[in-house]
Amino acid sequence: xxxxxxxxxxxxxxARDNIFVVLRPLPNTSVMDKDMGVHLWHALGSERGIHKAxxxxxxxxxxxxxxxxxxxxxxxxxxxxxxxxxxxxxLNHDGKYATVGSDDVATWREHTGLAAxxxxxxxxxxxxxxxxDEFYLASGVSSISVLCSLGWDDPDQPVNAVELVETGAxxxxxxxxxxxxxxxxQAVAQRMREARRAAEAAxxxxxxxxxxxxxxxxxxxxxxxxxxxxxxxxxxADLPVYPGSxxxxxxxxxxxxxxxxxxxxxxVAxxxxxxxxxxxxxxxxxxxxxxxxxxxxxxxPVPTGEFDLHETSGYSLSEAPTEFIPAxxxxxxxxxxxxxxxxxxxxxxxxxxxxxxxxxAMESQxxxxxxxxxxxxxxxxxxPAIRLSNGVRVSLDRPVxxxxxxxxxxxxxxxxxxxxxxxxxxxxxxxxxxxxRVEGExxxxxxxxxTNGVLLIEPxxxxxxxxxxxxxxxxxxxxxxxxDGVTFELEAGS
Amino acid sequence: xxxxxxxxxxAGRRRPIxxxxxxxxxxxxxxxxxxxxxxxxxxxxAIAIDEFASLAERSVILPQDIDVCFRNAAHRLRDALxxxxxxxxxxxxxxxxxxxxxxxxxxxxxxxxVYRLSKAKRIMEQVSVDHSVVQELLxxxxxxxxxxxxxxxxxxxxxxxxxxxxxxxxxWMIPIEQGDEILLCSDGxxxxxxxxxxxxxxxxxxxxxxxATLLVEAAVAAGGKDNVTAVVVSAQAVGFVTDGVSETxxxxxxxxxxxxxHADLHGSLENTxxxxxxx
Numbered sequence: 001x002x003x004x005x006x007x008x009x010x011x012x013x014x015a016r017d018n019i020f021v022v023l024r025p026l027p028n029t030s031v032m033d034k035d036m037g038v039h040l041w042h043a044l045g046s047e048r049g050i051h052k053a054x055x056x057x058x059x060x061x062x063x064x065x066x067x068x069x070x071x072x073x074x075x076x077x078x079x080x081x082x083x084x085x086x087x088x089x090x091l092n093h094d095g096k097y098a099t100v101g102s103d104d105v106a107t108w109r110e111h112t113g114l115a116a117x118x119x120x121x122x123x124x125x126x127x128x129x130x131x132x133d134e135f136y137l138a139s140g141v142s143s144i145s146v147l148c149s150l151g152w153d154d155p156d157q158p159v160n161a162v163e164l165v166e167t168g169a170x171x172x173x174x175x176x177x178x179x180x181x182x183x184x185x186q187a188v189a190q191r192m193r194e195a196r197r198a199a200e201a202a203x204x205x206x207x208x209x210x211x212x213x214x215x216x217x218x219x220x221x222x223x224x225x226x227x228x229x230x231x232x233x234x235x236x237a238d239l240p241v242y243p244g245s246x247x248x249x250x251x252x253x254x255x256x257x258x259x260x261x262x263x264x265x266x267x268v269a270x271x272x273x274x275x276x277x278x279x280x281x282x283x284x285x286x287x288x289x290x291x292x293x294x295x296x297x298x299x300x301p302v303p304t305g306e307f308d309l310h311e312t313s314g315y316s317l318s319e320a321p322t323e324f325i326p327a328x329x330x331x332x333x334x335x336x337x338x339x340x341x342x343x344x345x346x347x348x349x350x351x352x353x354x355x356x357x358x359x360x361a362m363e364s365q366x367x368x369x370x371x372x373x374x375x376x377x378x379x380x381x382x383x384p385a386i387r388l389s390n391g392v393r394v395s396l397d398r399p400v401x402x403x404x405x406x407x408x409x410x411x412x413x414x415x416x417x418x419x420x421x422x423x424x425x426x427x428x429x430x431x432x433x434x435x436x437r438v439e440g441e442x443x444x445x446x447x448x449x450x451t452n453g454v455l456l457i458e459p460x461x462x463x464x465x466x467x468x469x470x471x472x473x474x475x476x477x478x479x480x481x482x483x484d485g486v487t488f489e490l491e492a493g494s
Numbered sequence: 495x496x497x498x499x500x501x502x503x504x505a506g507r508r509r510p511i512x513x514x515x516x517x518x519x520x521x522x523x524x525x526x527x528x529x530x531x532x533x534x535x536x537x538x539x540a541i542a543i544d545e546f547a548s549l550a551e552r553s554v555i556l557p558q559d560i561d562v563c564f565r566n567a568a569h570r571l572r573d574a575l576x577x578x579x580x581x582x583x584x585x586x587x588x589x590x591x592x593x594x595x596x597x598x599x600x601x602x603x604x605x606x607x608v609y610r611l612s613k614a615k616r617i618m619e620q621v622s623v624d625h626s627v628v629q630e631l632l633x634x635x636x637x638x639x640x641x642x643x644x645x646x647x648x649x650x651x652x653x654x655x656x657x658x659x660x661x662x663x664x665x666w667m668i669p670i671e672q673g674d675e676i677l678l679c680s681d682g683x684x685x686x687x688x689x690x691x692x693x694x695x696x697x698x699x700x701x702x703x704x705x706a707t708l709l710v711e712a713a714v715a716a717g718g719k720d721n722v723t724a725v726v727v728s729a730q731a732v733g734f735v736t737d738g739v740s741e742t743x744x745x746x747x748x749x750x751x752x753x754x755x756h757a758d759l760h761g762s763l764e765n766t767x768x769x770x771x772x773x
Contacts, residue, residue, distance in 0.1 A: 038556065043548060044549075067499035099747040201660050235521040404766075405595055410623060413561045429671075451766035483769070 012037055014053075016044040018267050022121055023068035024084065050081060051161075054108075076113050090116035102303055120257035210419065217414060385445055386436055387486040394420055399437035400483065402446070406432040428452055428484035436474065442470035443490060455481040499523065500703025501725045502710040506682060507718035512531070514680045514723040515539040515582075519550035521589035525727050526582045527606050527680040527719045529654060541574065542567045542584050542655055554719025555588035557665055560601050562659040581656025584663065585622055587727055596670045596732045603663035605629075606653045607681045611696055613673035618693040621666055621676075624724050625653035674729040675702065679709070682722030686713040702726035 014021040014037055021040060043052035050070050058065050067084020080088055082102040089096045098116075102109045117307045315435035381436055383397035396398055399417045401408060404427070422429060447454040447466040454466040457479040466472055473488060474480065481487045506514035513528040513535050523627045528535025545567040549555055558732035564584070566614040571580070583604025590599035593742040600608050623629060631637045637645060655661050664699065677696060687695070687709070695712050699705025711726040 069764070078664065223679045291769075408665070408667040410666060411663045413557065416557050416665070417667075419595075419597070421593045421595045428769065444544060452769045 016041055016046065016049070018073040019049055020042050020071045020073075021068060021123075022064045022086065023057070024086075025066050050079070054081065071119065071121070076111070078114040078119060079110075079112045079116060081110045083276050087122045089120045089122060090114060091119070093205075125480055133224055150283045203282060241492075291393070384438060385491040386423065386488045387491045389485060390422070392420070393491060394418065394488075396436060396438045396443060399435060401432055401435050402486075402488070403431045403433040403448075403450075404429050422482070422486045424484040424486060426484055430480050433482050434480070436480075437471075439471075443474045445474040446471040450482070452483050457487075459480055498700040498731045499702055499725065499727045500701065501723075502703075502706040503712050503721070504714050505719070505721050506714055509721055511536075512721045513539065514682070515543045515548055516678070516723050516724055516725050517543045517550075517586075518727075519547065521552060521555055521733055522546055522549045522586065523588070523676075523727050524584060524586035524676060525606050525680055525723050525725055526655075526680040527604065527682075527721070527723070528582045529580070529651075529656070530743045534575055535582060537574060538580045538582035538655065541570050542582050545570070546584075547585065549588070553590045554684065555597060555599055556590060557667070558661075560599065560665070561584075562586060563664040564603070564655065564663060566655075567655055568661050570584055571655065575657050581654040583651065583680070584718040585678055586657050587678060589670075589731055592667060592668065598666070598668045598670055598674070600666040600668065600676070600678060603661055605649075605651045606678065606682055609677040609679070609692065609696075610668070611675040611677065611693070612671065613697075614633075614641075614674070617699075619690070620689070622666060624651070625664075626651045630750060641763050643685075648685075657666070668731055670729050671729040672729055675705070676727045677709070677710065678723075678725040678727075679723060680720075681725045682720035683709060683713045683724055685720060686716040686718065687724070691716075696726070702728050 012023050012025060013024075021044070025036070037461040039056055040053050043049055043056050046052055050072055053070060057068065066081070067085075068081070069086040069087060070079075071088070072079040078090065080100050083086060084102055086102065087099040090100065098114070100109070100111055173458070211446060349465075383395050385393055385395045386400075387393050387398070395418075396454060399415065400420055401417050401423060402420045404424050405421055408417050408419060411417065417435075430448075430452070432448050433450040434454050435444075435446045435448055437446075443458075445454070445466070445470050447470075449468045453468075455463045456466060456472065457463045458475075459477055463481070476490045476492070479487050479489045499518050501516055501518045502512075503512060503514055503516060510692060515526045515528065517524040524546045526539035528537075528539035545563045549559055549563065552559070566583075577604075583606040585602040585604065585606040585608050587608060588598070588599040590597045598610070600621050602608055603625065603627045605624040606622075607620060607624065608622040610621050611619055626648070628642045628645050629654065630638065630650045631645070632639065632642050642648065652664045653659070653662065675696070676691075683692070692709065693710065695708050699708050702727075706724040706726045709726075710722050711723040
């Protein structure tokens with residue numbers, strides 16, 4: 001089990017069983033790239049989860065592959081994959097520190113079987129921490145900034161103070177590998193209280209958590225329990241008790257961790273907020289189990305034309321790849337990888353399920369012009385976004401429906417909308433109130449026949465009410481008002 | 495413990511074999527009606543069900559996951575039926591989350607149907623739209639509902655999961671309300687029973703399994719000319735899916751937006767209150 005330190009930030013974390021991933025999305029992508037997180041979470045659940053996760057991140061080529069750290073806790077040690085500006089600090093059983101980084105390689109560095117009893121992931125030092133209010137669904141994915149080494153003794157760069165943006169949210173929890181659950185939970189609670197006290201004592205504008213440099217030498221950790229790297233955890237049937245929740249056990253007895261806040265405290269164990277697979281306890285009736293009404297005869301084998309990316313990639317976790325050839329074209333062929341995105345790109349590799357359409361197109365256009373010069377492929381411009389009054393940022397890469405609980409009726413997959421629910425205690429806002437979408441160069445907003453209408457408020461002008469079902473252009477700095485205090489406008493720079 | 499879903503199927507009175515397939519596995523439920531008799535309808539619906547079964551391990555389903563299943567099933571179908579034509583309808587419902595809110599993710603390809611029963615509002619509505627010649631005639635105003643049930647081409651469908659086209663199913667995303675139930679059924683049910691009969695039989699069941707059984711028995715009793723399958727899913731399913739989710743996100747959400755846990759189901763969604771005056 002691993003415990004994750006969460007404040008707010010610009011990183012995405014995914015954790016599942018004994019694998020922990022942190023990645024830094026590219027500057028132009030939304031921090032809350034929910035699909036990426038969910039896909040990674042599912043990728044990690046399969047065999048060779050890290051392989052699948054890396055392949056997923058690499059699918060569009062190295063240039064748009066985010067920086068990341070992937071950690072897997074094995075009985076024989078830690079497997080670590082690092083790309084970009086991350087460092088992993090490891091504390092081994094002798095109390096010695098080691099650091100693992102990517103050393104600026106073009107792809108990523110892989111290490112296996114590293115001996116460690118504790119680890120800490122560090123993003124670039126001095127990185128500012130921004131608040132993000134949007135929390136993501138389930139399964140250990142959240143936007144976090146993994147704070148480096150609070151109380152962690154790095155002989156090269158002792159950390160003395162870290163600034164926290166006062167968000168009123170869950171205080172940080174530390175990133176460690178696990179040993180003994182009970183004493184560790186108490187240690188965490190103790191640290192939390194100290195952190196809160198320190199935060200309260202600080203100036204109101206920002207809370208800073210000061211950690212005096214530890215007097216103890218780095219080679220002898222004050223940790224009372226130096227445990228070997230734990231076995232991969234079993235999926236727990238208990239719902240994880242999150243430190244911020246009221247169910248968090250208040251430590252009754254004195255914590256077993258050392259009193260000095262500087263010491264790297266004993267490893268803490270709480271399950272990460274991971275969605276457990278439906279635990280067996282829930283299955284109380286026969287009809288809750290999977291049911292199919294026929295015994296399936298063995299289906300025809302998958303013909304050799306299709307192949308799985310991971311069988312052909314040819315590298316193993318133990319070799320650091322010196323050169324990774326993105327199997328972009330290969331990845332498109334066949335269809336067994338569940339996470340590929342069917343982008344409408346100009347790749348000459350033809351999806352097998354598009355062959356039918358391709359042939360039909362060929363027949364109707366026998367004289368398709370051949371490109372005279374190589375076609376330049378440029379990355380698509382980032383989609384504009386709107387910012388809601390509650391702080392939530394919504395990308396307009398897909399049409400957006402906003403309401404108390406918006407409903408989307410009868411659409412094909414290519415028109416898949418994004419549904420955003422907003423609170424409206426007085427039911428002023430309709431269930432499906434408004435639509436926002438990008439058409440060409442402009443952003444359009446439409447009143448979907450809502451009961452109380454939609455107002456466009458331009459600075460310096462009288463508010464205008466939208467006509468139902470008539471899309472109007474939404475310009476920058478114009479505020480859209482749905483009622484009950486729910487408003488949004490285009491994000492600056494959209 | 496409340497029942498979460500129920501399923502029933504029958505070959506009916508006329509057909510010797512049952513070529514309907516279904517899958518019922520939280521959080522995904524599917525009915526597939528194989529077309530064309532022979533072995534090929536059978537194989538097509540089995541392939542479809544097998545592909546969707548891969549989603550049974552998930553906690554929550556996204557529309558893109560369903561799309562992938564359709565495409566994979568189409569690939570396998572094309573390869574399995576190298577010559578010849580075979581296909582299947584596919585309709586289903588999956589439990590999804592959008593922006594932290596539980597949603598029914600409903601999809602349809604063909605003329606099997608998805609209905610929704612809102613116990614709070616005491617109404618039953620057909621959610622899916624048939625991909626059939628008769629539906630197109632209805633929408634064009636050429637026939638009315640009465641004529642549609644007797645039309646000689648009422649079993650000709652315009653879209654299905656088969657070998658010569660790229661599947662393009664319709665999707666719906668509907669917020670789940672307490673007391674909701676969803677019915678997936680093959681056309682063997684809707685051909686024998688009117689919407690009124692379906693609604694009354696469904697509502698009279700003591701739970702999803704009872705409803706599914708009663709519906710199939712009623713269809714067989716009314717004629718049973720075709721295979722008939724009914725799968726009923728209740729909104730209680732959300733409790734099993736989002737218990738895991740709400741514990742992890744709700745505590746975070748609780749801190750962020752005081753008092754509001756988006757993983758909660760909406761009580762029957764109230765109507766929007768019209769404002770008396772607005773500036």
